[in-house]
Amino acid sequence: MRDVLAHLQRSGFDAAPRWLGVDERGRDILSWIGGDTFTDRSKLHPYIGDPPERIVFADEQVGAAMRLLRRYHDTFDEEVVCHGDYGPWNIVWRDGMPVAVIDFDDLYVGDAADDVGYALRMFISYGFADAPPDELVRRTESALAAYGSQFDVPAILEREYNAAEQRCRRNGWHRQLAKLPTERAWLAANRDRF
Numbered sequence: 001m002r003d004v005l006a007h008l009q010r011s012g013f014d015a016a017p018r019w020l021g022v023d024e025r026g027r028d029i030l031s032w033i034g035g036d037t038f039t040d041r042s043k044l045h046p047y048i049g050d051p052p053e054r055i056v057f058a059d060e061q062v063g064a065a066m067r068l069l070r071r072y073h074d075t076f077d078e079e080v081v082c083h084g085d086y087g088p089w090n091i092v093w094r095d096g097m098p099v100a101v102i103d104f105d106d107l108y109v110g111d112a113a114d115d116v117g118y119a120l121r122m123f124i125s126y127g128f129a130d131a132p133p134d135e136l137v138r139r140t141e142s143a144l145a146a147y148g149s150q151f152d153v154p155a156i157l158e159r160e161y162n163a164a165e166q167r168c169r170r171n172g173w174h175r176q177l178a179k180l181p182t183e184r185a186w187l188a189a190n191r192d193r194f
Helices: 002-010 059-073 112-124 133-147 153-171 174-193
Strands: 019-022 028-030 080-082 091-094 097-101 108-110
Touching: 002 019, 059 097, 059 112, 059 133, 080 112, 108 112, 112 133, 112 153, 133 174, 153 174
Parallel strands: none
Antiparallel strands: 019 028, 080 108, 091 097
16 A cells, blocks of 8 residues: 555655655554545445435436546556556545545556456446446446547446345355345346446
């Protein structure tokens, strides 16, 4: 985490906290980025809770989040360091728009498509969003246009669902694991639309 934050600072990426050192108890000290964060994941995450209302992000919000993710990825030359948890809860928002990314605890060297698949899943909520399939496909295409690259959406979602299953099993997230078939079923029924 320290190395990545130092790399981002050297790269001129201004949308992440700065690592400032450690305190007397050995805890990392980071700069503060003012704004709002989503603390009630039950309205965001496809796995947690069954709220009567889910937060639905506008195209402009998703597009801005995907552009921010692309800016982050573009700071790396050869090997991308994936954020690993690029969801709405790890973004700082101002006036309803994303301005910074936080929480670099799940970093790993990988394929940028991993972060993109995770972000699409969290922002679009396939299988849980109250929208027809064509609308979710349109929102996906809009998000990828904002990111600036095309991906094999069914392939990256399938990979994300496999990774999600591993995370759930490893961490004992049984409620979340029980909802994963809803996402897989949505993809199986709609993969030809992408």
